[in-house]
Amino acid sequence: MLRETAEMPAADVLTADTLIVGGGLAGLTLARELAQAGQQVAIFESGGTTIEPALEALNDGVTRLHGPDGQQRNLGAYLRESRCRCLGGSGNLWGGKCAELDPIDFEHRRWINHSGWPFSYEDFKPYLDRACFVMEIPVFNRQAAIDPDDPRAPLSINTERVITTGLRRYSAIAGKAPQNHFARFVRDIAHLPGVTICLHATVVELLSDPDKAGTITSLRIKASDGQFITARGQRVVLAAGGLENARILLTGGRNGRPLGSNPDLIGRYFMGHVMYRQTTESPPTNTLELDISAEHLRLYLDKDPTQPQGTLQLARRAQKRYRLPNTSITLEPRDATSPSVPVFFMSEQQPNPESCVTLDENCDANGIRRLCLDWRFTAADFAGMAQAVELMGAELEDAGIGRLNCTIDQQRLVTWADSARHHMGTTRMHEQPSQGVVDVNCRVHGQEGLYVVGTSVFPTGGISNPTLSIIALTLRLADHILVR
Secondary structure, X not given: OEEEHHHOOOXXXXXXXXXXXXXXXXXXXXXXXHHHOOOOEEEEOOOOOOOOHHHHHHHOEEEEEEOOOOOEXXXXXXXXXXXXXXXXXXXXXXXXXXXXXXXXXXXXXXXXXXXXXOOOHHHHHHXXXXXXXXXXXXXXXXXXXXXXXXXXXOOOOHHHOOEEEEEEEEXXXXXXXXXXXXXXXXXXXXXOOOEEEEEOEEEEEEEEEOOEEEEEEEEEEEEOOOOEEEEEOOEEEEOOOOOHHHHHHHHOOOOOOOOOOOHHHOOOOOEOOEEEOOOOOOOOOOEEEEOOOHHHHHHHHOOOOOOOEEEEEEOHHHHHHHOOOOEEEEEOOOOOOOOEEEEEEEEOOOOOOOOEEEEEEEEOOOOOEEEEEEEEOOHHXXXXXXXXXXXXXXXXXXXXXXXXXXXXXXXXXXXXXXXXXOOEOOOOEOOOOOOOOEXXXXXXXXXXXXXXXXXXXXXXXXXXOOHHHHHHHHHHHHHHHHHO
16 A cells, blocks of 8 residues: 555554555565565655655765875765656666576685675575565576577586686666566556555664664654654564664664664765776777687676676686785677677775774754765775776686787776675674674664664675675565564
8 A cells, every 4th residue: 555644644653564664665665575475564665656856865965086196086966866766766867687696605604804695695595585586586496508609608617617607687677677567567566455565754763662772663754745654563673774764873863873783883884886988099009909709608798688798807716816806897888780798897995894884963954964885996995996907807808708908907996996886784694793784684683673784784795786685585584474
């Protein structure tokens, strides 16, 4: 059921088993799982059913991209344009690309500070498979044998010593997909028995249970007409995105203090994905000059969203041997008459506590302090990408695939960076409260009844589009809630 919060009596207290902050893919998926198990669920979405500029302005803030040698770049409207305050959340801006995190992404790697998830890829894989079902795509199978005569077969280069293939699939349940499957996905969940979605409902305060210290059970919500309502439940789940989850925790409860047992960690370890390409050079650089027929590269060159697509990726063995971050090379659309293929590079950003979001002194229209994002890359980030690209380029040439022409000018990488909408790490997951904001079950350390789900809990980001992992984490959280 969809409800306009402004039409609800201010004196009423809305009650449900689970209160979910945010009506994006994570919040909607969680609501469906819990409602189908018989729970009463209420979602509080700050926006409406369509994008409204006045509400998008609530996302405004300051963003600065920093390089290791003092380079700095103002990213302008990034905080507004990289997310969406609307039912469906940033799924309205999503193109549907789905990929699994790699097994090595979950491991503690001695050469990546603060790396390691509190569970393994093998533990997470069943949820990734279920997430594929939710997104209506085939399950990823790393063990599947592929016919080498298949025109979309992945390259096999020197037994994957340096280069492997990363697979991506496209879901039609995406706001940017040409069909209306995304609208159907949202509508079907909204109409489920037991689900109430409150629109134009901005959460301004998390309220503690007066009889249980340290337990969050209620929300104070501001409607579009300025009135306030209260919602009460057994638990609260923040599913408002990688930036807004941190903002809500930093804003805190009635005393205005950040929540959790270690509030200094909230907002730290921000990680994002940036693509490094050079599009202003003449002639263009960062290209793969092919020595083989493009037919052998259809998996990487053909951008048909109904088919799986591939990226060239630094193999696990190379990452471990050379102590490098996960890195990929993506082949872009090419002129069929040219042997030159434009490429861009993407490398995993290492977790860095100095890369963070904080609260600015300026407030939005609801009186909530805006975010300030200081997005910081280290020398190790840039050097790791440069070495990985060099290794992969040498391997491609040795295998007779082609010659990778590129210039990794570390002084200009901040200028070249093309930022994706992937906001990760600001409420990171760790078993120890001294090193994470949430525990292995996504519960905020030191707070009963308060959970966080989404990219903000990622300990590391890998190089995969995060949506499939968001859905998988949400399914895992649903299972935890239902067995408590």
